[in-house]
Amino acid sequence: MMKKNWIIGLALCSFFFVGCNTTVETEEESIVIDTLSIDRHLSVLASDDFMGRKPFTEGEEKTIHYLESELKRMGLKPGNVDSYFQEVPMVEITGEQSEVMTVTGNGQPMTFNTNEDVVVYTERAEEEIGIKESELVFAGYGIVAPEYGWNDYEGLDIKGKTVIVLVNDPGFGSGDSTLFKGDQMTYYGRWTYKYEEAARQGAAGVLIVHETVPAGYPWLVVQSSWTGAKLNLDDANPPYKCAIQGWITRKMAVQLFSAAGIKDYSAMARSKDFKPVALGLKGTVAVTNAIKRDMSHNVVAMLEGSKRPDEYIIYSAHWDHLGVGEPVDGDSIYNGAHDNASGTVGLLTIAETFAKMKQKPERSVVFLFVTAEEQGLLGSAYYAQNPLFPPNQSVANINIDGLPAYGEMKDLTITGYGQSEMDKYAKAEADKQGRYVIPDPDPGKGYFFRSDHFSFAKIGIPALFASGSFESKEKGEEFIEEKTKEYLAIRYHQQADNYIPEEWDLKGIAQDAQLLFRLGNRLANETYFPKWNEGSEFKAKRDADMSLRKQ
Ligand SMILES: [Zn+2]
Known part of the structure; x- marks a missing residue:
């Protein structure tokens, strides 16, 4: 994934010149997330064998151990002292x-x-x-x-x-x-x-x-x-x-x-x-x-920052879905391929990309796969009540819940647009991919309060929830509108949310994963803490927390 001339460029740059890196491609720019590993992970997580990934079932056991073994293989550290799990007690x-x-x-x-x-x-x-x-x-x-x-x-x-x-x-x-x-x-x-x-x-x-x-x-x-x-x-x-x-x-x-x-x-x-x-x-x-009573698990890994290891960028995606139900047309498994195997896979590829980078980020990067989102954001709410990393040292949350299965997209839709400076970071990365940014078209429905980023927002951590969802690069707006309608009518939270390799175009997932990787990597190499905008209901909490930080 890395270009040889770039390595030479960096060596020259750091030893002999000052400020020449503007003319040399950075390692980040040279990285392209491809669809191979996306397909591999999706085929596993959305398979019938994983039984719809419901908390407390064998599906949970399989899912969390798959995630653990992949994160280990990448060489990432456990995120909870010496464990890749955070126990989430439920009743x-x-x-x-x-x-x-x-x-x-x-x-x-x-x-x-x-x-x-x-x-x-x-x-x-x-x-x-x-x-x-x-x-x-x-x-x-x-x-x-x-x-x-x-x-x-x-x-x-x-x-x-x-x-x-x-x-x-x-x-x-x-x-x-x-x-x-x-x-x-x-x-x-x-x-x-x-x-x-x-x-x-x-x-x-x-x-x-x-x-x-x-x-x-x-x-x-x-x-x-x-x-x-x-x-x-x-x-x-x-x-x-x-x-x-x-x-x-x-x-x-x-x-x-x-x-x-x-x-x-x-x-x-x-x-x-x-x-x-x-x-x-x-x-x-x-x-x-x-x-x-029963116990479920968040899965968490991290890459330690090279300069400011006690400041954290937290990525999240929920691994769970609805399990097994009454059969419809002979299918009883709610595979949750889009919701949220796609986001889980997106996060795995982002984690792997960070793990492979030669130049480690200055801040730490956390990869958190949460449980029981479908039961009311419970895994992320538990994390928020029992954070593994101090909230006022946590720079931002980037949450992934459902990535586009229809190829590359022209838009980046931000749910909760206008809430925080995370919009600017997202726009800068969207620009690099030639995409435009739009707000979630239906803010009256309160979608910003309905996935795991919201658990982070509630404890003051600026959170971003964004993906391509409006216009296909090759097939336009109407194509996506039709696909979305079909998804909501027959797939969303139903047995038909399956991974069909012949139908899915994984380039959209790769495109979003790449954008979110770059966004996190940029934050991980800055000293700035993005802020909530004036008028955001999460600003007061953050301001109070940040005033308690040790400088
Ligand atoms: Zn979801």
Whole structure:
């Protein structure tokens, strides 16, 4: 892969001349990632033999040991002291709700049916859990956003109480694009955020008022998503979680608010001067849980930096998929070839490229293959709660989830465009490949919050999630549009997400891997720490962390 004249060039350059390397091809430029090893890894990871790579199955065993042996063969160091694995303890919680939630105070006791009016569950692995006569407080959107000067919890001690909060953020549907980000969803609009903030405030319970438009889905989805078995992290020192999390219908919310004398609750919550309101009501509801524990694994390797080994570039890709299910046309295996064997393979080839470089990067480079993305970003969330490398020494995350199987692409689509200076790095590398950069075409859906880079963003590490997804170099936009439609209709999270060597054109995967390799290598040879942009919801966390760094 390396050109001989380049080696001579470097020798001359470093011994006899100053600043001549502008005229000599660098080692990085001479490296071309080819499709041979991509095909080899894909044929293994997406094979029926790997059984859809589901956590806790033989598919996991095969996958993580394949990754380990490949990383060893490349000569990369284990990323977790002397191990290539980070254990990720998980717990499956199957909750049974009490039949009703009762609310007392201000006159008649009120009774609400679970499932019909309210859905509750818990992420705490306890057999019996609930709220008992817990004071109900309306906390607006349940948001504390320093960059918008917004605090829905201001001035009230919420410990032991149960907060009722609205879905999405104040900007959504306000017609005001300067209020938060208007109709573009911020992280403050996600239900995960509402739960996390209520927990940070020490609430006993948190109930989100469901409304179909700002939630993006009907009540039926709340019912089906939040009842039955759910996988969670089983952290030894879990962050505090509310005892009860859940949703109530708009109808139930209106009943509660009117019992407290509140009329236009949404106008109230949109006001910047909003203060939390005690409703003068007390709620009681419980969950009985069946609990099962098991252990999954992140796989992690690293290349130590030559000059600043305690600064890290962290690449990530999830190795897991959905396993084996009911057969469709005789096929019961969810091979997850695109999602995410392609990204896992992309990361393996990037790791191998780094390992082969003669000139080692100045900063350390980490290759992290995370588990249980499909179960709710659990492997990366565990890493974020138990980081192997200090977050404020971690320069950036580059996440890979699904690389294009349709040949070389003209675009580089950045999901979460505008969040951080990582955009500039991506654009510089895209330019070198003659590609243009575009933002994710549908930012209202909040895709930036739906793959593993988001776990890194949450602990402040600037994260990039980008791939070619819009225009084929040879066959244009419509070709990709058709392929994407077909993928979403019959392959995405279905048995037909297979690797078909005759149909896949691996040059797109190689092209993206090359771009992301160069991007990481550039960061690994700089001293700069890329920043979140003004207005990003992740900036405050990063700024606080970076101010604690030893210089
Ligand atoms: Zn995925």
